[in-house]
Amino acid sequence: SQTIHQWPATLVQPVGSPLSLECTVEGTSNPNLYWYRQAAGRGLQLLFYSVGIGQISSEVPQNLSASRPQDRQFILSSKKLLLSDSGFYLCAWSATGTGYGYTFGSGTRLTVV
């Protein structure tokens, strides 16, 4: 069966520090991969998505970037965090890309102080 791993679960980082969040999927090949962010009590904002290795589409201009160095690995990064980067970051994967059956990781709660 397919599983998705996301870590760390919580993170407290100072303003101006770098960020690296990692997500891996097991049990499938060539998944579509996604990074979403959710502010407290708000909806899910799509940040990046990838349909293949090295293929990254950015949805929101910001100081975040994403990379997909391997088929089932998706990384979210920042060189210098801002206070506004705080939130709940969620990685997800899908097989079809149609919105049917997106599976989310357990999420990383990031607090920038």
Add this chain to the structure above:
Amino acid sequence: GQSLEQPSEVTAVEGAIVQINCTYQTSGFYGLSWYQQHDGGAPTFLSYNALDGLEETGRFSSFLSRSDSYGYLLLQELQMKDSASYFCAVGDDKIIFGKGTRLHILP
């Protein structure tokens, strides 16, 4: 662009039925899906409608009318564990989520 509208909050009584509506605007349509998210947790997939009509999965049903750009999630025999946020979503290679409906259940 794509946008979705759903009520921010809904309150219902345990054992009752509740309907959460969703209207959408999208340049291309590949189906309407629904997700549940408990506080502090990740969203989990509930249902998907690609064609008009009603899809039933246990206590949950989802309806779609493509001509009206409208759908709803119906929850029957409400239980306290159904207290959560519910999101509708549309899209193809990427999906866009509504802002979510917080469901409060009263005993």
